[in-house]
Amino acid sequence: MFNKIMIPTDGSELSTAAALEGVAFAADNHSEVIGVYVAPEYQYPVYVEIIPxxxxxxxxxxxxxxxVGMEYLQPVQKAAQEAGVQFSSLILFSNSAGAAIAEAAQEQNCDLIFMGSHGRSGLGQLLLGSVTTKVLNLCQIPVLVHHITKKK
Structure with a gap:
């Protein structure tokens, strides 16, 4: 049903756990996986005439x-290899991770985005994490939101 699934991660424990579940989902559906990490854009020092x-x-x-992105994507790549799932990675730079993910999924012709309900921002959000909410609002393809609770 899904040929190409985008799986973003921010390297946090919850995001990585969701990404690994995404690989299992891809294996069950015989899908290709694109692992994605979005880094913040470079910021020049504020109020400084020269860079220290x-x-x-x-x-x-x-x-x-x-x-850093490749380190965060490494467990996802390893899981994909072990499951026999075709894997490629993408490192993006944006101050709006949700918008970058939605745009990249469209550019890469993905059929689905599989992502965790929370990542680095943790469980502090009332319903969904801010990046997940942004992806849901901007994306034109299906988004599967996987909820994982933090292990104690």
Whole structure:
């Protein structure tokens, strides 16, 4: 039913658990998976005329965030390999993760976005996490929201 499923993660425990469930769902449906991590855009220091020597330059920040993204996507990739699911990864830069996910899913011709109800923001939101809510509001394809409670 679904040929290509986008599975975003922010590297948090809840997001990773949901992503792993997404891989199992993809395996059951014989679907391809695109794992996605959205890093915040580079921010120049505010009210500073020159960049301090200890502040990373944009290229260093970009490389670091790509490395972090690949580390966060590694468990998802491993689960996909073990399940025999075709996997590719995508690192995006945006200050609006929800909008970036919705746009990327459309650009990648995904049939479904499988994501957790909460990620880094945790369970503090009343109903859904802010990124999940944004994706639901912006997306033109189905979004499967998987709810995982934090293990004690």
């Amino acid at each position: 020597p200890t502040y990373p330059i944009e290229e260093e920040y970009d490389a670091l965030m790509r490395k």
